[in-house]
Amino acid sequence: MRELVKVFRALSDETRIRILKVLLERECCVCEIMQALDISQSRxxxxxxxxxxxxxxxxxxxxxxxxxxxxxxxxxxxVAALIEVLRGSLVNEEIILWDRERLSRAMRVGPRAIRK
Amino acid sequence: MRELVKVFRALSDETRIRILKVLLERECCVCEIMQALDISQSRxxxxxxxxxxxxxxxxxxxxxxxxxxxxxxxxxxxVAALIEVLRGSLVNEEIILWDRERLSRAMRVGPRAIRK
DNA sequence: AGACTATATGCACATTTTCGCATATAGTGT
DNA sequence: ACACTATATGCGAAAATGTGCATATAGTCT
Structure with a gap:
């Protein structure tokens, strides 16, 4: 139960959903996530x-x-089932498209160069 | 997106998961939920x-x-997909079994009689 | 070793969530 | 109308959550 709640809680945040949608495109290092979502390093x-x-x-x-x-x-x-739900969701959501666009230009350059 | 977050957020709480598992058994009025989960009326x-x-x-x-x-x-x-995930989850979780046990003894008797 | 880099994390703070209490609302029955 | 019932909700307090800032950690390279 504790585990199931943790799983849903992980998905109950826009930032984390955006991260998962990006990772469904391809694997990323932290600084690429920063660039794709345009967020800070600690976040x-x-x-x-x-x-x-x-x-x-x-x-x-x-x-x-x-x-x-x-x-x-x-x-x-x-978890597997939920990933599938996510895979089919938000396909035309604006922010997700933006994230994908920025991801395509992201490079493994590190936060120093990004200063977020 | 807002909608998707709301959906996951609804599931990110143990009380609400317990309620859904009870409702997957049968429909209930509020006072039956109170009895099944042994919680207060406002909750x-x-x-x-x-x-x-x-x-x-x-x-x-x-x-x-x-x-x-x-x-x-x-x-x-x-939502439909998530209901299915829930239907298959927690089948042997202790608290869920207790909730079901209490549900089987619950009656439409109202909170006045329950005093929770 | 020392300088530099990417990532993780302690802390403080603002925001949100959950819940109990008391009360409001809506329906029943006399 | 009045008394009574089940449920919804405003309010306040406690706890949990998300984030930025600064710093710690871990790895690379000379």
Missing amino acids: ASRNLGILEGAGFVKSRREGLWMVYAIDEQAMNSY | ASRNLGILEGAGFVKSRREGLWMVYAIDEQAMNSY
Whole structure:
């Protein structure tokens, strides 16, 4: 139960939904999330952490970068179903399109260069 | 987006998940929810209102009673999928079993008789 | 080692959420 | 109209949440 609540709570925030929609496009490091959503570094990092804690996302280190990706397997029962719901949602939502646009121009350049 | 967040937010609370699991058993008036979950009247009413606002639940008046039920049709795209996720979840969760047990003994007797 | 980088996190603060209490509202029945 | 009932809701308090700022942590490179 605790677990299920945590899973839904993770999705009950616009920032985190936007992050997941971006990660459904492709895996990203934190600074790419910052650029795609145009948000601060701590905000990106913290919300990625919450998504990871709920089981939506996994991370791996790649040099200085932490790369986050949708956890396609491993997901506990509900998570997989919820990812599918998200995959089909918000397909024409303006902010999601913007995020995708910015993502396409994002580079692994680090927050120093972005100053958010 | 606003709508999607509202839907997930509605599920991000243990009380509301318990209510939905009870309503998946059968429709209930507010006082039956109070008895099944062993919670106060205002708590039952308010959380039912939130579930209704998010589209999970519909209500009809039946004399003095307001009867709440899972909104099987009408549900906007995601809601139906989420109901299905819930239907398959928590099948052996202790608190859910207790709620169901208390529900089976609940009667339309009104909060006056329950004093919660 | 030291300088530099990307990411995580402690802290403070504002906002939101949840809930109980008391009361308002709406319907029933005399 | 009046008494009574079930449910909704305004208000206040406590707790939880989201975020920015500054700093800590962890890794790279010379």
